[in-house]
Amino acid sequence: MAIELIPLPYEPDALTPAISAETLSFHYGKHHQAYVDKTNAAIEGTAHAEQPLEAIIAAARDVDTGLFNNAAQSWNHAFYWHSMSPDGGAPSGELAEKIDTAFGSLDGLKEQLKARGAGHFASGWVWLAEKDGMLSIQETHDGDTLADGDHNPLLTIDVWEHAYYLDHQNKRPAYLDAVIDGKLNWTFAAENLARGSIWTYPA
Template identity: 45%
Template sequence: MAFQLPDLPFSKDALAPHMSAETLEFHHGKHHATYVKKTNEMIEGKGDLSGASLVDVVRKAGTSGDKKLFNNSAQLWNHSFFWQCLSPDKQQPSGKLAQLINDGFGGIEPMLQKLGDEAVNHFSNGWAWLLLDRDQLKITSLHDADTPLVHDGMVPLFTLDVWEHAYYIDYRNERPKFVTSVLSNIVNWDFVAQNLDGKGADRANQEASTSKQPELTT
């Protein structure tokens, strides 16, 4: 089996100036690609993971305590989800999502302020998350490769990568500027709203690929 590096859902220069093509070349083309490569290397020959989907691999690695496999497979999934959270078209929440935001935070601006504070103040590497817990929105952050996939009550809606490789080319060490720029301009709120159905995990999942020999014809 072999997982693949998913294509970006936009061109590499589509998010500029908030996220440059150079950043995407390194972030997606180097960092994300490395997580894919290492995950595939680690699961090769592991019979208990034969045919397992990416989500299954992440969860089994977390349960078994295989930290190296967990870190790489979780980062593969986190990044695959993250790219879908971004859009070159400026959007605003609407419908049910907007109502949940109003109910939980008093409006979009207070919610973005809280999410931005969570991202900026998260110590060292990790991810800021907007989550659905039953019928309520929640904001939190997780360290390193940690992911909602292995936590009960965490339905992923949106994430923001706050590892340095996400912003250092464009913003150097100024994480607050990066966070503000992304949250104010390139959030894919349509994708966030879609994830209210509880199927966000599946939208960054990959099924195990299988290689079949071509059938012989006579």
């Protein structure tokens, strides 16, 4: 059972100007595709070949660095595409209440996401996550992931340089402003919160 490259949930130009179609052609079509291809090459002919991606990630952590990095990056990128939406919008209901409790307001959350994203050293990911009913911002470095942890990720933002360099050069804060202010998929975040368990990579 090979891991498939999931389809984008919107057209390649749908996130413009925050993220251009050119960036997506490289980021999704080349970087994400390469992670999926390398994961499949590593699991071919092994017991992992019949496992879901989350199980592969958990089994490879601290055991097989190459497999873990490629499997985790395959999962992270799929989650990242779903974390954005052309329509943006705003959180409501339980999600909005929990954001107000944890961060004071939606603006407070956005400010903290931007600060953590801009301050994250080198490559990695910034996450809005839930644990024991409380929301927090988590960071993972390089290819690490929350896919097999004890936090339930609601949204993620990729802060690897290839996520924004074609559009914003080295101005990571400009990329964060554009994505956080207008392209976060709050419907996806609410679904992840309501489900109460970690999102699974589509089979």
